[in-house]
Amino acid sequence: MAAASGKITLWGVEVFVATAEEQSISAAAKRLNSSAATVSQQLTNLEAAIGTTLLNRNARPVIPTPAGEMFLRRANAILSEAEQARAELAMADLSRLTRLRLGMIEDFDADVTPRLLSDMGEELKNCQFLLETGASHRLFELLQARALDVVVASDIGSGAEWMEVHPLFEEPFVVAAPKGALGQGDMLRQLRRMPMVQYTTRHHMGQMIASHLVRQNLTLNHRFELDSYHAVLAMVAAGAGWSILTPLGWSHAARFRDEVDLHPLPFEPLSRRISLVARRDVLGDMPGDMAARLRGLLSEMIVDPATQKLPWLAGQLRVLG
Numbered sequence: 001m002a003a004a005s006g007k008i009t010l011w012g013v014e015v016f017v018a019t020a021e022e023q024s025i026s027a028a029a030k031r032l033n034s035s036a037a038t039v040s041q042q043l044t045n046l047e048a049a050i051g052t053t054l055l056n057r058n059a060r061p062v063i064p065t066p067a068g069e070m071f072l073r074r075a076n077a078i079l080s081e082a083e084q085a086r087a088e089l090a091m092a093d094l095s096r097l098t099r100l101r102l103g104m105i106e107d108f109d110a111d112v113t114p115r116l117l118s119d120m121g122e123e124l125k126n127c128q129f130l131l132e133t134g135a136s137h138r139l140f141e142l143l144q145a146r147a148l149d150v151v152v153a154s155d156i157g158s159g160a161e162w163m164e165v166h167p168l169f170e171e172p173f174v175v176a177a178p179k180g181a182l183g184q185g186d187m188l189r190q191l192r193r194m195p196m197v198q199y200t201t202r203h204h205m206g207q208m209i210a211s212h213l214v215r216q217n218l219t220l221n222h223r224f225e226l227d228s229y230h231a232v233l234a235m236v237a238a239g240a241g242w243s244i245l246t247p248l249g250w251s252h253a254a255r256f257r258d259e260v261d262l263h264p265l266p267f268e269p270l271s272r273r274i275s276l277v278a279r280r281d282v283l284g285d286m287p288g289d290m291a292a293r294l295r296g297l298l299s300e301m302i303v304d305p306a307t308q309k310l311p312w313l314a315g316q317l318r319v320l321g
Contacts, residue, residue, distance in 0.1 A: 007049055008046065008049045008050065009042075009045070009046075009049075010078070010079075010082055011042060012042045012043075012045055012046035012049070013046070013075045013078050013079060014032070014079060015028065015032065015034075015039050015042040015043060015046070016042075016043060016046055016054060016055070016068075016071070016072075016075055017072065017075050017076060017079060017145075017146075018031050018032050018039075018145070018147070019039060019043060019055060019062060020055065020062075020064050020068065020072050021145050023061030023062050023063065024061060024062055025039050025040055025043075025057065025062060031142070031145070031147050032147075033130075040057075043055060043057070050067075050071065052065075052067045053065050053067065053068070054067060054068035054071055055068050079146060080146075083146060083279075083282060097124055097126070097127045098126060098127060098128060099127065099128050099130065100120075100124070100127055100128075100129050100130070100149055100150070101130045101132070101147070101148045101149045101150075102117075102129060102130065102131050102132070102148065102149065102150050102151070102152075103131075103132045103133075103134065103139035103142055103143065103148040103150070103151035103152070103153065104131065104132075104133055104139075104151070104152050104153075105133070105134070105135070105136055105139065105152060105153050105154060105274070106133050106134070106135075106229070106252065107229075107246075107248040107249065107251075107252050107274075108152065108248075109133050109252075110252060110254070111251075111301050111302075112294070112297050112298065112301055112302070113131065113133075115297050115301070116290075116293065116294060116297060117129050117131070119293065120290075120293075132147075132148060135203045135204065136153035136154040136156055136203070136204045136205070137156060137203070137204050139151040139153045140153060140156060140277070143277060143278075143279070144162075146279075149278060149279075149282075149283060150276060150277070150278045150283070150286075150287060150290065151276070151277050151278075152168065152274065152275070152276050152277075152294065153274065153275070153277065154204055154205060154272050154273070154274055155272070155273045155274070155275055156204055159277075161280075162279055162280055163277050163278075163279070163280060164277065164278045164279065164280040164281070164287055165275050165276075165277050166275055166276040166277070166287060166288060166290075166291035166321065167273060167274075167275045167320040167321055168274050168275055168276055168291060168294055168295060168298060168319065168320055168321065169273070169274040169295075169298050169302075169303075169318070169319055169320060170271055170272070170273045170274075170316075170317075170318055170320055171246045171247050171248055171271060171272060171274075171316070171317050171318075172246070172247070172264070172265070172269055172270065172271045172313070172316040172317065173208075173209065173212075173244050173245070173246055173265060173269075173270040173271065173272070174244070174245065174246065174247060174250075174262045174263060174264060174265065175187070175191065175242060175243075175244060175262065175263040175264070175265060175266070176232075176233060176236050176242060176243045176244070176245050176249075176250060176260050176261070176262055177191075177194075177236065177242040177260070177261050177263060178236055178237065178238075178239045178242070178259070178260065178261070179237075179258075179259050179260060179261055180261065181194070181239070181242070181261070182261065182263060186266075187263065187266040188266040188267065191220070191242055191266070192220065192221070194221075194241055194242050195221055195222060195223050195224070195240065195241035195242075196220045196221060196222035196241055196242060196243065196244075197222070197224045197226065197232050197235045197236055197240060197241040197242065197243040198210075198222045198224065198225045198226070198243065198244075199225075199226065199227075199229075199232055199243065199244070199245060199249075200225050200226060200227040201225065202227065203227065205246075205272065206225075208270065208272065209244050209270070212268075212270045215268075216267045216268060218267065222241075223241075224240070224241065229245065229249040229250075229252050229253045230252075230253045230255075230256075232245065232249070232253075233245070233249070233250065233253040233256040233260055234253075234256060236256070236259075236260050237256040237259035237260050244265070246272065247262065247302075247306050247310070247313060247317055248302065250262055251302060251305075251306060262310060264312065269316075271316070273320070276290060276291045276294060291321065292321075295319045295320075295321060298319050299319045302317075303317055303318065303319055
């Protein structure tokens with residue numbers, strides 16, 4: 001490549017890191033909410049400024065060159081410093097915070113998330129809120145890649161040193177069965193006679209359920225594996241089978257609540273924890289403040305209504321912290 005010319009821009013560095021991590025120009029463009037043409041041009045500008053080729057863009061997947069591997073280490077450090085500097089300036093005066101990128105699991109998108117954003121919007125008048133809704137594993141990937149500032153998601157593993165974790169909520173897994181389908185007697189025997197509608201094992205929650213059934217030495221008849229609470233509970237409500245979900249999943253699919261009964265698992269209990277996670281020492285007190293706000297909303301909008309309707313959930317469905 002010709003001798004270096006032009007200037008290295010922070011945007012160019014961010015584009016390079018996104019492309020190297022996603023291994024695709026189109027995927028990097030999606031992550032950055034930009035276009036493939038813009039990403040390609042920024043990469044060309046950066047390589048011209050540095051004076052060497054950083055990515056083999058003809059390969060599939062796109063991979064860094066040896067020079068790109070070397071620059072990637074420095075690029076991540078550059079972005080970390082810029083992110084922390086931007087956050088420190090904003091935290092010194094919250095009115096100056098101009099952007100907050102928030103990732104939320106779908107369980108909260110109908111009720112809790114709108115209230116949270118509305119309340120925060122009243123305080124942060126000049127802030128643009130960017131919301132990403134998705135599966136927990138995907139949200140953590142985006143947080144690690146600096147594409148999100150804060151995520152609220154189901155705990156996956158024990159966390160990492162770079163994470164700041166604020167536990168919010170714990171809930172049990174339960175049986176969801178068609179209204180009135182289960183009578184007195186051996187529940188597990190009754191369930192074995194019915195097809196199981198399984199939550200997808202492509203998501204962390206589905207993997208948790210599948211692993212738990214293996215630990216119980218249970219092989220259950222399942223014909224359907226779906227990736228949506230609404231789809232799962234629609235089939236249960238229609239009498240097509242039963243499922244294992246959480247009270248949040250049942251609450252999220254509100255239109256089917258009255259056609260579905262929830263029961264405790266007829267074998268060893270299983271639960272999951274949901275936490276707010278941010279990059280450590282970047283957003284100051286904001287993650288802790290957001291967690292406190294969320295705990296109040298979860299108590300008001302999820303725990304109290306659910307335990308009033310299903311008293312046996314008391315103590316199992318609970319706010320943490």
